[in-house]
Amino acid sequence: MSRRFINRGDKPTKTGFGEGLLASGIRHPEVIALGADITASVGVNLFAERFPNQFVSLGIAEQNCVGVAAGLALEGKIPVFSTYGVFAALRTTDQIRVSVCYNNLHVVIGGAHAGLSVGPDGATHQALEDLAIMRVLPNMTVLSPCDATQTKIATQQAIHHTEGPVYIRFGRAAMPDFTSENQSFEVGKAQLLHAGDDVTIIATGHLVWEALQAAYTLKEEQIHARVINLHTIKPIDKEIIVKAARETGAVITAEEHQVTGGLGSAVAEVLACEYPVPMKFVGMPDRFGESGDPKELMKKYQLTDLAIVQAVQTLLTTKSYP
């Protein structure tokens, strides 16, 4: 549990999605991928080339894509629709709400290029609100895996082992790939990645790696941080969150997303009712991003291990010890 995770080499999580989708199509003719023009850029091209009869190009018409996905799902297909998260989740919210969620259909929606780390494209293309909007919809499952390896596994789980609508979020920038290919991954069950009893860092997506680095730094200061990878935002793993709050007495959340409505809010909703403890939120402070190199942006908006370390230090001054 206290072993250090090693980066096997940077890899974009979208690659994990593409590989997971490809693997899901093998011997599963019911898996149908829908393309909204940017198939190569979101990792769907591998699948499209391998299974041309299971790929449908629908052009730059995301609202229609979601409706078509609903229609396919009604007939027993497993449609997978992927485009940039800003379009996949926000352009189509009403279609997802009514045609997919109200009908409770097994449609898998891939939100690509999520978060600030999409970089130079700027604010229009940086999905920082998708988790909030997707998790508020009844029947929806929301996944936010932490690296390429986990995204591949999560994609297969989303397609073949989850019921109802699923939103899975992933990024474009190459980021550390560190989780095991043989990891146990279960939708709705968060992963304890690092043991510690002084404070808990609950992170999701790219920020999980940063949280681990923060924990390693804090250890040198004799602060033992517990790190939890909340790869499923919904349904949320209440048990692990409440246990962590009870045992560590302070919780930090870290996400590449607005602090309003995302992971931090989801965790706070649980703790407010079950076991309130001092909290701090690392995330976007209710504002739009901008163009820049992914690493520069993460630094500017304090979505780094250093920002997490500082948040922990501040939080621990307010923590009341029982």
Next chain:
Amino acid sequence: MIQPKVNDPLLLQEISAEIRRSVITTLSQAGSGHLGASLGLADLFTCLYFSVLAHDPADPLWPGRDRLILSIGHAAPVLYTTLARVGYFPEQELATLRKLGSRLQGHPGREHGLPGLELSAGSLGQGLSVSVGRALAAKMDDQSWRVFCILGDGELQEGSVWEAAMAAAHLKLDNLIAIVDRNGVQIDGKTEDVMALEPLKEKWRAFGWEVVECDGNNHQDILTSIHLVQQVPHKPGVILAYTKMGKGVGSIEGDYRWHGKAPSKQEASRFLRELDKEVS
């Protein structure tokens, strides 16, 4: 048993009149709901469920059935009364429309378990996309069943309808038949004043559809159009069905103020008398 097809024009007339009566009574009991479109669509629904669709009320999920998608969820009353009349559920249940705990939601909701419902819908502009998905699935699986999608004319102002129209033609879905309730009105008034749709036939043609126009309150014309519109391979078909909102009740025919209203008890009995006069 697959629903036998009614060809007798007099019997179709009679069924449409029953559906209209049932719509008026049901909405008056509910106290709210959309009367206009449901009355206007009674003839189309009669033709579809009693003469066109392959379906089996005793086996609502029969895989070989034709699918009918009601994109305009607000026309739920005509769908419910028709489904009850053709035998999907007891007609007494119509009295629960819009009431707490009912399977008959104000706009169709499948999670409440009403047999015969193909889609939960109500937010305009979504049904044609879902219909495209279902028709595509039939093509992928070499199935011969068809998808019928009922759209409102005001609904055509939603851009997503045209995304779906483009996709249906691109995918050559000749197993998809859209029927537009061209009653010329919407909540704020005439469609051409609120947001002009014309030239509508040309728009659909330009999008790659086979277009047929018909009198949507004339059974023979409806049946002929449905037959004609399916004659062109590799092209989806659309029927512009010119209907009268409130059809059958002379005093409110064509009156857009009856789009979203339910009749009071007194109005309902007056409308039923007008209806009887029309039929006799």
